Amino acid sequence: MNERLERVYIPMSETAFYILFCLREEMHGYSITQKVKAMTDGEVVITPGTMYGSLSKMEKDGLIRFVREEEKRKLYVITETGEEILGIEIARIKRLYRNIGGN
Amino acid sequence: MSDNARLTTHKIFLLPDYEKEGEYLTKMHNVGWKLEKVCAFSQHFVKCEPENVIYKLDYVANNTDYPEYIRMFADYGWEHCGRVAGFDYFRRSAEGLSEKEMDIFSDPQSKLNMMKRVIITRMTPLLIIFFLTILPNLYLFAINSPRFGTSGLVGLLVYIFLFIIYVVLFVYCIRGFRKLRDKYKE
Structure with a gap:
């Protein structure tokens, strides 16, 4: 069901990552x-x-x-759905981090 | 140099020229001409103290929450200063800003996305007009004009003229958009 979203959002741009990450709490563009x-x-x-475009696109998706x-x-x-996608991306980044010698 | 001296310029900026237009308005403000009103083919300035103020154009197709959109830019310090053919003009003082904050887009992807919105919602209608009215009419006048005498000839010339204008504009726009795309993809 989320195949299209996975293809579009993973790996995620830094902008998209931080927006999603911040929106685990209710926020508006500038506060993000x-x-x-x-x-x-x-x-x-x-x-x-960039913020306006990203929020519009993420809302649409x-x-x-x-x-x-x-x-x-x-x-x-x-x-x-957003949590799911963010979870996949976080797992990917953790794997990256482990493989370069982090913990 | 009176307090409210005014100046009007008639620069033509076509679809792929939105960055150049921003640069032009920035340059004018830097030498003491503040944008008062912008129209399709004219820019109206009022005299001001020279100041490093940056101008940027944004394009959002089918903007359904316009007041919220303007509000968001205002939160960041960008003042809305005009709207022409769906393009929104913003400006802000460059004093003490990092280079990133001097742009309304912070990654190349969102610049490309804006360009795509311009192409899809502004360029496509022009192509449709071209293929659905100009080309068929040119063809009809070309095969029928001998039967209609002078008026047929005038019609033919009008459509030949429109055809040439359109082709020149298309070539200009396509080249402009390709240049922008290459710049964003660097």
Whole structure:
């Protein structure tokens, strides 16, 4: 059922990964960028065109869903399908990490 | 140099020229002309202090949540300053920004996606008009014009003219889009 999604999203871009990862909590676009910046010491910066496009695409693909609106900001959260895809990607990254000598 | 001196330019930016248009508006603001209003084939400026302000164009097809979209860009510090033919114009001061924050796209894939949206929703209708009206009409006038005398000849010339314009535009756009694609894929 998720074959198409797996093909499209795995391996995942850093942008998509952090967006999905952050959306395990309800958040809006700008707050995701802020959080990702903090998590990566400012290394990963997601700008609005990319953020808007990614959120729209992920919503269309059913990885995230719109929860509610707050002062014209749309809040999203990850769906079950999104969790599944994120889980596959995390397993892949862990395997990578193990194979390069991490734990 | 009065406070509200104004300037209008008539630069033509076609479909694949959205980056060039942003660069042009940026350059103008850098020398003290702030964009006041943008139209299809004209740009209206008002005099300002020269400032390093960056302009970028975005294109979202069938945008169903426009206020939220503008709000998101505003959260990041981008001011909406125009909309022409589905292209949205944004600007922000470059002071103290990292190079990444000076762009509205932070990865090449989203730049390619924007280009695809432009091609699919702007370029395709032009192709349909070309194949469904210009080509058939050109053909009909070409085979029938001798029977209609002067008016037939005028019609034929009009469609030959349109045909040439379209072909020139298509060639220009296709080359422009290929250049952009190669740049994004680097």
